[in-house]
Amino acid sequence: MQGIVAGLSLIAIPAWLAARGASPIEVGAFVGTAMLPWSLKLFNGLLMDRFTYRPMGRRRSWILVAQAMMMLTLFGLAIAAPSAGQIIILTGFCFTLNLCATFNDVAVDGMAVDLVPEEERTTINGIMFGSQTLGISASGFIAGQLLADDKISTMALLFGAFVAIASLFISLFRERPDERLFPWTSGQPSAECAARQHTAWLPILRGIFRSLLSSKILLFLTGMGLATATYAFTDSVAPILAVQQLGWGSDDYSSFASIVGLFAAIAGATMPALIVRWAGLRMTISVFFLILAIAAIVGGATLGNWESSTIFAAIFAVQYFASLFLTIALIVWAMRLCDPAIAASLFALFMAVPNLARSAMSGSFGWLIEASGYAAAYYAVAILSLGGLLFCLLAKVGVGAPAHEQENRLHR
Incomplete structure (x- = not known):
């Protein structure tokens, strides 16, 4: 369901806007x-x-409320039915949808840190990101076909109905044994929930600020932020480059991006755990940073000689796969840094910084293209990716175990 929102906001609607004549600055904004x-x-x-x-657990009630709000927002979009020219209204609806998705995302991530053993987190992260990417691919493809004919109401009703059905299915599963399925059913809070849930703000804030005093964490956050440069490029530059420069239709781009995302979802759900187990977390992160930098350099250097869309498509696919694998690996390390008692807050901070960087770079790429062209955007991605690698190496990502994990092992 997070993937539905991302598929609309990052693939289908940007391509639709580009096909209807929106400028790079408007799409980036x-x-x-x-x-x-x-x-x-x-x-x-x-x-x-x-x-x-x-009584319903630490995270589950938040997930269900977020999904209900997502469903209502989609139905509201179907009623409003804005056109491609009403960018402000479209932006408002997509902002609201992403707000709902972030509550869903933070709750799911917090639940993973709470419940998943450390040795299973690479696998679980791969499955979670594979599922999200599958949602992006499916929604991007379906929405792209419908928006090509300006059927935004049909699209929103379809996705709203899917969210309703999926939410009903998810509501049948408890977070921990003996908790309530719904507020009106029987059950009681688990001992683990009662022990970990804070009753005051000070312990939460103290734990976050204590983490931020670590130079390694600050370096890691900077590296994570710069790691989103390729995502920002594929979000805001790739649709415009494909539609307005290479002559693709908006549905062509949506279909292509969705197919790439589908294969990336399958690979993301299976391969990262094997790669990390074989090469180690530090080497995995380093290699994928370098792949992203090289792909961007190739794009910038060859752009003026493109006679077809083949090179663009190949670079896009490499960027998509490498970005997904790198993100999964970085999140595994971020989870290892989180104390379960403040997992939602601290992990949300780890995710907020790169997402802020991604939004800022997405908005800035339009201005860069207007000033210096598409090749400059590719080169900017390469420089930012190499910077991200440097900061992650300085943060000693993948080396040793965080202090709270060492304490837990000694305690056990």
């Missing part, structure tokens, strides 16, 4: 604003670590 809630995830995490309906 749409993407940057629509995705802005992902940079505010720390506030979501603070709310979840402080407040919850304990």
Whole structure:
């Protein structure tokens, strides 16, 4: 369901806007604003670590509420039915959808840190990102076909109905044994939930600030932010380059991006765990940073000689796969840095910084293209990716175990 929102905001609607004549600055502003809630995830995490309906678990009630709001927003979009020329209204609806998705995302991530053993987190992250990418691919493809004929109401009703059905299925599963399925059913808070859920703000804030005093964490956050440069490029530059420069239709781009995303979803759900197990987390992160930098350099150097869309398509596919694998690997390390007692807040901070960087870069690429062209955008991605690698190496990502994990092992 997070993938539905991303598929609309990052693939289908930007391509639709480009096909209807929107400028790079307008498309970049749409993407940057629509995705802005992902940079505010720390506030979501603070709310979840402080407040919850304990009889239903620490995170589950937040997930169900977020999905209900997502469904209502999609139905509202179907009623409003804005045209491609009403960019401000489209941006408002997509901003709201992404706000709902961030509450869903923070709750799911917090639940993963709470419940998943460390040795299973690479696999679980691969499955979670594979599922999200599958949602992006499916929604991007379906929405692209419908928006090509300006059927935005049909699209929104279809996705709203899917969210309703999926939410009903998810509501049948408890977070922990003996908790309530719904507020009106029987059950009681688990001992683990009661012990970990905070009743005051000070312990949560103290834990976050204590983490931020570490230079390694600050370096890591900077590296994570720069790692999103390729995502920002594929979000805001690739649709315009394909539609307005290479002559693709908006449905052609949506279909292509969705197919690439589908294969990336399958690979992301299976391969990262094997790669990390074979090469180690540090080497995996380093190699994928370098792949992203090289792909961007090739794009910038060859752009003036493109006689067809083949090179663009190949570079896009490499960027998509490498970005997904790199993100999964970085999140595995971020989870290892999180204390489960403040997992929602601290992990949300780890995700908020790169998402803020992604939104800022998405909005800035339009201005860079207007000033210096598409090749400059490719070269900017290469420079930012190499910077991200440098900061992650300085942060000693993948070396040793975080202090709270060492303490837990000694305790066990």
